[in-house]
Amino acid sequence: MADDPADADVSTVREHGIKLLARREHAPRELERKLRDRGYAADTVSEALADLIRDDLLSESRYAESFARQRAERGQGRVRIQAELTQRGIGDGHIEQALAELDVDWAASARAQRRKRFGPDLPDTLRERARQTRFLQQRGFDSDDIRAALRSE
Missing domain, CATH: 1.10.10 (Arc Repressor Mutant, subunit A)
Incomplete structure (x- = not known):
């Protein structure tokens, strides 16, 4: 059966990978998963990914x-x-x-996220401070950035 993805050659898999990369950048593992989910054979996908990396189309x-x-x-x-x-x-x-x-001031970003979510006033109770701290932790800020965001400016 000629339309079976498992029988596809490397150039077909490579072209499919290029179409996916044309939309947006992909991590190699992500692109591999997408191609494998389409039914392409593992060794063919690996070879196509190696070609894409070699040609700097996948980085x-x-x-x-x-x-x-x-x-x-x-x-x-x-x-x-x-x-x-x-x-x-x-x-x-x-x-x-x-x-x-990245040219990011992480403390300033944490302050901006805190203000956006909770308004300009700093927390006045321990409970509110803990709530805002958890919010900033979930956003991925480290303890130094969180402390800076919870201090008066």
């Missing part, structure tokens, strides 16, 4: 930069961005490089 560092920038712009903290990139199979070196290249 962990480019994906990490794009992802980190997008998440920082949405007000997420460094810790969360790092964890999500790790979950997506991006290497520590690429993650550190992507975070270092």
